[in-house]
Amino acid sequence: MKNLSLFLMLLAFTFGFSQPTTNAPTPTQLPANVVSVFSDAYTNVATNYNPNWGQSGTVNPTFVPVSGSGNNVMTYASFNYQGTELTTQNIAAMEFLHVDVWTSTAGAVLKVSPINNGTGAGEFLVNVPLVNAGWSSVNLPKSAFTGMTWDSVFQLKFDGQAGTTPSTIYLDNIYFWKTAVTPATDATLSDLKVNGTTVAGFSPATATYNVNFPQGSAVPQITVATTTNASATRVITQASSLPGTATVLVTAQNGTTTKTYTVNYTVSGPNVAAPTPPARLATDVISLFSNAYTNIGVTEWSTSWDDSSISDLQVAGNDIKKITFGNFLGVQLANYTNASQMTHFHMDYFIDAGTNLTGKVINPKWSNHAAQSGETSAFLYNGLPTVTGSWVSIDVPISSFDTAPQIRNSLYQFLISSNLGTLYVDNIYFHKNTLLGTQDVNATKSVKIYPNPVTAGEMITADASVKNIEIFTVTGQKVKSSDSQTISSQGLSKGLYLIKTINAKGETQSSKIIVK
Known part of the structure; x- marks a missing residue:
């Protein structure tokens, strides 16, 4: 009987000293410089001290350590982590997060972070130093919460970080504050x-x-x-x-x-347009997006099932699209498209200068719906970007995509997956890898270009009917243009080029020219 009585006395003694019997220090900051989450010294902005986040413990926001003092302390019993919901606060001007905490649990760990849904990092856990069986009064500087702006704080969380379980902690005077200024x-x-x-x-x-x-x-x-x-x-x-x-x-x-x-x-983004695609017969191209060709119909440039967004921009009078990636962009075609006769895929893209390309990918993918009732096959190109700050062209045989034989008789969706964050694209199309011959099908008569061959530096002249001349490399990159019937060959390296002329009627002709 004596042993039982002694055990009960020791148990009562232990419990008597497992909770605070004094109040935390009284805050001294002026209310005008404070946004309070929990404190009897200030008006609080919290709306829910115990939201259901799957936590293991319980919350009591009305524990009174000193009877008759009227000061409430918040208890987290069986604590592993705990959240608090607030009315959304722009507290970017605050400089510190203050917390008073008491625990007698040996090995207890406590970290804290505001949760922000504005700019900057959403959260960043910071360690709260603890004193065993005594109040720890801590001011955590905003700079400790790496990347956070605190411009739209709507929640606060405490995390036990797999410390001693179960643990009980007592909290008071949780508030943000800034230094008073005269x-x-x-x-x-x-x-x-x-x-x-x-x-x-x-x-x-x-x-x-x-x-x-x-x-x-x-x-x-x-x-x-x-x-x-x-x-x-x-x-x-x-x-x-x-x-x-x-x-x-x-x-x-x-x-x-x-x-x-x-x-x-x-x-x-780019400050110059993407290279102009070379002139091709309409039957030799299936264009998803390009000012150079007639595009097929698209019902959604960002589908309901993707996690990215897309917007239209113009650069140097040319239409391009800006993609802001989550993980992938989905494009829904208006009709099932048979691209079986096409042999190559083309896409121009631009990555902002200075972007870190380590581990980054750009993966275009086409989805085929042979039965017109869902995807039956798909083929994807594994692109590894190596250049920033300038336009890059993907122009590859469709056979270089994975999942041979790249069935494309009923294409219905186009996707791009990337971890780049932002990407600018233009000239997305299939083609047969053929160029127009010496005369466009729309031209009413042959246009004379002279001299041909031309010595680098000489002027090239076309018929008087010509109003515009453009010169392209054989890969389709525009290198010169002129809004007249003459154009200089200055700066062109020796080799074969394509020269495109447009007359007053809008008729075009493409020819070959040799620079010697």
Whole structure:
């Protein structure tokens, strides 16, 4: 009986000291500088302290360690991980995440991360230092949460990281905060907008930003630069070109403290058109997308079953498409297409300069529906990109695709899978690998081109009826053009070229010319 009594006393003693009996330190930050998740010292933005995320434990947000104090502490019992839902907060201006935590579980591990659905990283777990059987009062700097902007925080999670199980932790005063600034010396902005939209990742403490625009965009303008202190002043210097740089110089109310915000404008995508495809008979081409040929019908350029998006752009007057990849893009054809007579596949693509190509792929795929009731076969090209910052042409025999014999009598879908993120494409088509002869089928009479052969550097002249001349390599790359009946051969290497003329009626003729 004595042993049982002693055991019960020890058990009561253990439980009596397995939970806090004191409150966490009282917060000292001003409410104006705080966004609170859980604290009796502030107004909280949390909406649900116990969402069902498949966690093992329970939550009690009303544990009172000191009777009569009126201070609530949140208990996570049998903790492995736990989430909290918030009203969405733009707290990009906050500098720290504060947490008070108490645990007596030896070996317990605790990490925390806000969860953001705006710009930057969605989450990044950071370790919370623990004190055994005592309050640990921790301020985690925003910089510790690598890649996060905190511009749209809607959840917060704590993670036990497979620490001692079960563990119980007690939490209080979970809030984001920033350093108080004396208004007279405040030279920060509270908002910075370019073309009417707040700059991604904006924070009053961050002075430099990079904003990217597609080729052909107008020079962007800073449209809003709001000083945090209304008595401060700011001077905006707009960029004069794209690419370019704009600045905002803020001078505090005291007239001496200053801060400069810099916005660097960069450009993505090609600034020249893809090579113009060579002239071919209509019966020798099946074009999915190209300004050079008549395209077959497409009902969806991004299907409901893909995870990517596509948009139309123009570069140097030529239509191209920009693909933003998840994993793959699906294109739905309007009709079943028989490409059995075609021998080659062509696609031009452009990858932004500086893109890391390690492990990257571009894989075009055609889906054949022989019975017209679902895919019966498919063939895919394994492309490994090696060049950035310029147009690259895939022009390969269809036999180089996998899954021979590449049945293509009823093509119904086209797909591109890639892990590049962004890709620009043009001139997607099948062809028979034949070029027009000396005269286009539409020409009413032969056009004379002279001299032929031509010595490099000489002028090439066509009949007076000609209004436009273009010169192509034998692989179809346009190297020269002229909006007149003459064109210079300056810069052309020795060899065989194709020369295309267009007259006032729009009639075309393609011929061969030799540069010697």
